[in-house]
Amino acid sequence: MIARLVLNGRAREVEVRPNQTLLEMLRDTLGVFDVKEGCDEGVCGVCTVLLDGRPASSCLVLAAALRGRAVTTLRGIERDGGLHPLQEAFVRHGAVQCGFCTPGMLLTVLALLEREPRPDRPAIRAALEGNLCRCTGYAKIVDAVEAYVRAEGGRDG
Amino acid sequence: MHPFDYVAAETLEEALGLLREHGDEAKVLAGGQSLVPMLNYRLARPGVVVDINRLPLGDISVDDGRLRLGALVRHHQLEESDVLARRCPVLGEAAGLIGNVRVRTLGTVGGSLAHADPAAELPAVMTALDARIAVASASGRRTIAAREFFTGPLSTALAPDEIVTGVETPALPAYGWAVEEMSRRAGDFAVAAVVALVSVDRRGRVDDARVAFGGVADRPFHARAAEDALRGREPTTESIARAARAAREALDPPSDAFVSGAYRRLVAGVLCRRALARAVARALGRA
Numbered sequence A: 001m002i003a004r005l006v007l008n009g010r011a012r013e014v015e016v017r018p019n020q021t022l023l024e025m026l027r028d029t030l031g032v033f034d035v036k037e038g039c040d041e042g043v044c045g046v047c048t049v050l051l052d053g054r055p056a057s058s059c060l061v062l063a064a065a066l067r068g069r070a071v072t073t074l075r076g077i078e079r080d081g082g083l084h085p086l087q088e089a090f091v092r093h094g095a096v097q098c099g100f101c102t103p104g105m106l107l108t109v110l111a112l113l114e115r116e117p118r119p120d121r122p123a124i125r126a127a128l129e130g131n132l133c134r135c136t137g138y139a140k141i142v143d144a145v146e147a148y149v150r151a152e153g154g155r156d157g
Numbered sequence B: 001m002h003p004f005d006y007v008a009a010e011t012l013e014e015a016l017g018l019l020r021e022h023g024d025e026a027k028v029l030a031g032g033q034s035l036v037p038m039l040n041y042r043l044a045r046p047g048v049v050v051d052i053n054r055l056p057l058g059d060i061s062v063d064d065g066r067l068r069l070g071a072l073v074r075h076h077q078l079e080e081s082d083v084l085a086r087r088c089p090v091l092g093e094a095a096g097l098i099g100n101v102r103v104r105t106l107g108t109v110g111g112s113l114a115h116a117d118p119a120a121e122l123p124a125v126m127t128a129l130d131a132r133i134a135v136a137s138a139s140g141r142r143t144i145a146a147r148e149f150f151t152g153p154l155s156t157a158l159a160p161d162e163i164v165t166g167v168e169t170p171a172l173p174a175y176g177w178a179v180e181e182m183s184r185r186a187g188d189f190a191v192a193a194v195v196a197l198v199s200v201d202r203r204g205r206v207d208d209a210r211v212a213f214g215g216v217a218d219r220p221f222h223a224r225a226a227e228d229a230l231r232g233r234e235p236t237t238e239s240i241a242r243a244a245r246a247a248r249e250a251l252d253p254p255s256d257a258f259v260s261g262a263y264r265r266l267v268a269g270v271l272c273r274r275a276l277a278r279a280v281a282r283a284l285g286r287a
């Protein structure tokens, strides 16, 4: 079957099996390795992509069912090949250790900020509830997001 | 994943025809947030997956106090809808407790009801609201009372060739509402969950109360004893505590690997008291 999607801004048609998930298509067929595989049941968040701007578990989406939707992975948020300022905030605040959870964390945060540009700490924590991190203990991730929100707020107004 | 055929139905008639043709071999795909994990782990091995996401079942409408939700309304729409915030806010509060943000992006009302996890929030809400679930098959349409729809763990009154098309319920905009639950980890299914709806009359007495639990039985539990203990009473701390006790005494929850039935019952009683107290405060604010 053909899966149709707009991947990081580029229209794609990809030959897939009916039982192939979006996660398998991205990693195994297209070699998009910034999307990770963890639990395969929607719990861990390392396979997070944005589907039309909202976070989704790519392990729980059938590729054949995409029907032209916009799929954004971490690569889609990089700016001119360089780091996005949120990525820089993660680096500065020690919010990255092994890095396995990081792409999912970043995408989830960016989707939150689209809807709620000035979230407080509890709102950041609530949005990240479904993204597990086995290294940082979460505090530094939330610190990094808070710092980014403060800096961006300063920038626009 | 086990191999299967995938068909995206363009119309309800086409979807119903496919279910009629394939019987037990077919599985409906809505949000995929329960079905795809089962496919990934080979707990479900359908011959054909019938994707219903193209069907026009995504609307939310309220007229004349009756609320209609299409089967494909997503959990996040329940959280974000302005109409629901005004007319039936219990739905948004319940939806915000479902799984994680990714589950809420894709998971649907119809899928949650058809899947019928005993700890799920929306089946308990529909039980409290006394909603009717609209279903269709190639031979016709019918509606089933939510209080009769759930027949056991992951079991419903749906026939294999039927599709849930939506839900119809009184919106109960004048009722105070609250949903309380406890989970072992954020995002897990609840150990126990309770939905409370309360209306008060002009003298501040309880006119009507609705209480339903999730997680405490093999299906949503409609707590009539708690409702009866409150109706016509002044909603004081004592009468609320008495109603919660009545609810708890009617429960005989199961034990599992993590939680004993006795503990679940205790938690259910506490959550019920908190939910009733919040629902009453909101009802007094709305009256």
Ligand SMILES: Cc1cc2nc3c(=O)[nH]c(=O)nc-3n(C[C@H](O)[C@H](O)[C@H](O)COP(=O)(O)OP(=O)(O)OC[C@H]3O[C@@H](n4cnc5c(N)ncnc54)[C@H](O)[C@@H]3O)c2cc1C
Binding pocket: A041, A042, A043, B027, B028, B029, B030, B031, B032, B033, B034, B035, B036, B037, B071, B097, B098, B099, B100, B103, B106, B107, B108, B109, B110, B111, B112, B114, B115, B117, B119, B120, B121, B122, B162, B163, B164, B165, B187, B188, B189, B190
């Ligand atoms: C990590 C995680 C945590 C979760 N936590 C919770 C939670 O706390 N509370 C909660 O309530 N749920 C939770 N869920 C489940 C979630 O709410 C699902 O979205 C829901 O149970 C199923 O809805 P769906 O649209 O995804 O259905 P699908 O997964 O597409 O389908 C589920 C089942 O229902 C059938 N079905 C779907 N739609 C219809 C229809 N219209 N007519 C007939 N049959 C239909 C399918 O054939 C399948 O058998 C969680 C899921 C995950 C992955």
Ligand code: FES
Binding pocket: A036, A037, A038, A039, A040, A041, A042, A043, A044, A045, A046, A047, A048, A057, A058, A059, A060
């Ligand atoms: S691999 Fe998809 S959520 Fe864990």
Ligand code: FES
Binding pocket: A095, A096, A097, A098, A099, A100, A101, A102, A132, A133, A134, A135, A136
């Ligand atoms: S940095 Fe290692 S899992 Fe989060």
